[in-house]
Amino acid sequence: MMNNALAVLHIPHASSIIPPEERNNIVLSDEALQQELLQITDWFTDDLFTSGRDDCVALRFPVSRLVLDPERFEDDEKEEMAKKGMGVIYTRSSLGAVLRHSSVADRERERLLDCYYRLHHRCLNQLVADILETHHKALVIDCHSFPKAPLLYENDQRPERADICIGTDNLHTPDWLCDLLLAAFQQRKYTVAVNRPFAGAIIPSNYYTKNVAVSGVMIELRRNLYMDEKTGRRHAGYAALKQALDGVINDLLQAFRVREVADA
Helix, strand or coil, X not given: CCCCCCEEEEECCCCCCCCHHHHXXXXXXXXXXXXXXXHHCCCCHHHHCCCXXXXXXXXECCCCCCCCCCCCCCCHHHCHHHHHCCCCCCCXXXXXXXXXXXXXXXXXXXXXXXXXXXHHHHHHHHHHHHHXXXXXXXXXXXXXXXXXXXXXXXXXXXXXXXXXXXXXXXXXXXXXXXXXXXXXXXXXXXXXXXXXXXXXXXXXXXXXXXXXXXXXXXXXXXXXXXXXXXXXXXXXXXXXXHHHHHHHHHHHHHHXXXXXXXXX
């Protein structure tokens, strides 16, 4: 990682890859699985949020969230979405269909957690540790997209959805950071909402509630801004959104760098 990096771009849901050994555990037909991937994947966020800049390092989860979701709590007792069959290991699809058999054997659960979840979170913690060692402050930008119309599993079913959703954490998202993002997107003519339809921002487990030198924010893009949600193909709005997003992240990191120097 370059010493200039101040932020981690955390990209958890961009992959549609399901390894063959994991496909055997998913009971959906091939056609139903492809439709579910179209609905549930944060398409192209691994490209939209990255532009070769050296002040960010990207961490992309390598497989589909249908294999395992790295943004859920490992313990289903702590995870709200586990009640809907969408804890760290999904047993239900976004439409409520059976994805896996209702219970995952303990041995299989441990294998999935070790292979995907724990490895990913060790990487996230280490990237943040490296940034802290150099700069004494770090930022995690949680990179997502969301459909124009709510999916059945979503808690917020209100039909009106802004172009951009900013998710915040009560402890790890400073007010200035949220305010800056609101202004930056609005200046670029996007509508913005805070913590709707989705709320929160991921903070690495080693630092969550323990070290406010680690800041975090979530940026969610409404998918129809850049793609046809029925076909999964990019459309003419893609390049403009990518350019705007690069500008917003540049504004954010410039401000974060100044704040870091001021706080040191």
